Amino acid sequence: MEFQDNIPIYQQIQKYLYKQIALGLIKPGEKIPSVRQLAVDLTVNVNTVQRALNEMNNEGILEVKRGLGSFVTTDINLITNKRQELIKETMSEFLESTRQLGLTPEETLKELKNYIEEENKSK
Amino acid sequence: MEFQDNIPIYQQIQKYLYKQIALGLIKPGEKIPSVRQLAVDLTVNVNTVQRALNEMNNEGILEVKRGLGSFVTTDINLITNKRQELIKETMSEFLESTRQLGLTPEETLKELKNYIEEENKSK
Amino acid sequence: MEFQDNIPIYQQIQKYLYKQIALGLIKPGEKIPSVRQLAVDLTVNVNTVQRALNEMNNEGILEVKRGLGSFVTTDINLITNKRQELIKETMSEFLESTRQLGLTPEETLKELKNYIEEENKSK
């Protein structure tokens, strides 16, 4: 057994921004806060923010314009694909967790269905 | 937004043991390795192991017998309940993750179904 | 007119390594010096070396193995493609330079031919 490494902060920042974008909280073409502002908001070093944005720029999700700031891509396909990718990743991790608790994927599906139904009742 | 700290190692140990028990890899009534042995195996401080086992003893999942070692409870209900609890916890965290990606529980269920079907096909 | 920016050191390091690999001076599967060693050799900060290697790892040209070091990929196709890419880049820059001196691509070709012939004579 190994113990969980901290997920690097720059990856956490990426995931945070991906979610904001996937949810439409930051819209296509919109400017995100400056690296310095994000660094302050997230109480993190400027370099760490830059590392996060840099990779997102390479992927095309962000367009970083020197002297102007960073903008969410207007390519909606890219955003949709990224969201789909994140969803798949979440599914995969979830099935791994339940597998470790002795559930097959099919049993997991059934358990999830039950869980949701019970939650709905309790409202 | 705050960044995730490491999950405390003692909790990771607990989760590890719960899973072993839930899966039946360690059977009801069975003796688990000594604190010292676990400490060596997991390259972790003895106190950390003790803290993990201590809580599990309070819950009744383990019976720590001084001078003899720690034994998994023979109360199958307790084990079943604990497993169910872990499953619910996993469900809850999963739904929170997909919610952050813009999925309702119902959509999540549909996506999971798709995901499993596609995985089965690709085998 | 703008003045040439310094090409970032990490990109210069990348180009240097690409050339070493393209020329077969570092062979597929071979270990390259450690980041710390490279940093010393190139009198550059460790982080700068790491930034260079990181991107090359993402491209697959290098396989960085934590605790072991960095190795040139054994995927010869990848290397060949990268070399071809660098060659095209060089061609493109060259044609741009000669265009600025008033030469069409065809004239450039003729001039290059002459240049090579004269060089061969003078040997």
Added chain:
Amino acid sequence: MEFQDNIPIYQQIQKYLYKQIALGLIKPGEKIPSVRQLAVDLTVNVNTVQRALNEMNNEGILEVKRGLGSFVTTDINLITNKRQELIKETMSEFLESTRQLGLTPEETLKELKNYIEEENKSK
């Protein structure tokens, strides 16, 4: 391996002017902008411009007339020779680049031919 420093700005200015002249954008005998004007246009120190022009004056490409300004030589041979010199320099640097990628001059010629043909097709 050493890293490329910035090419001195005054040399960049020279190259810029040479190209303008080589391309006939500034004609033989024509007056070029004043040192002060160039300094403003290029957002560069007056001394830097002066240093650039000074060398070009020594070569005879420019005739700096005190109180009147700087003029392109009317000696067409000089201009032609300078252009030829710049072309040779470009060829030489190009062959050095491709040599570092493992190409002989002859192979370089062939690659360039291919490159131009493919570019023409894609138009």
Added chain:
DNA sequence: GTGGTCTAGACCACA
């Protein structure tokens, strides 16, 4: 003001 690069140095994980 906004992003880009680099350094020195610290601390961590893997082997």
Added chain:
DNA sequence: GTGGTCTAGACCACA
């Protein structure tokens, strides 16, 4: 020993 992450702080280029 080898790579990975992060910080504080400096300096630069673009607008």
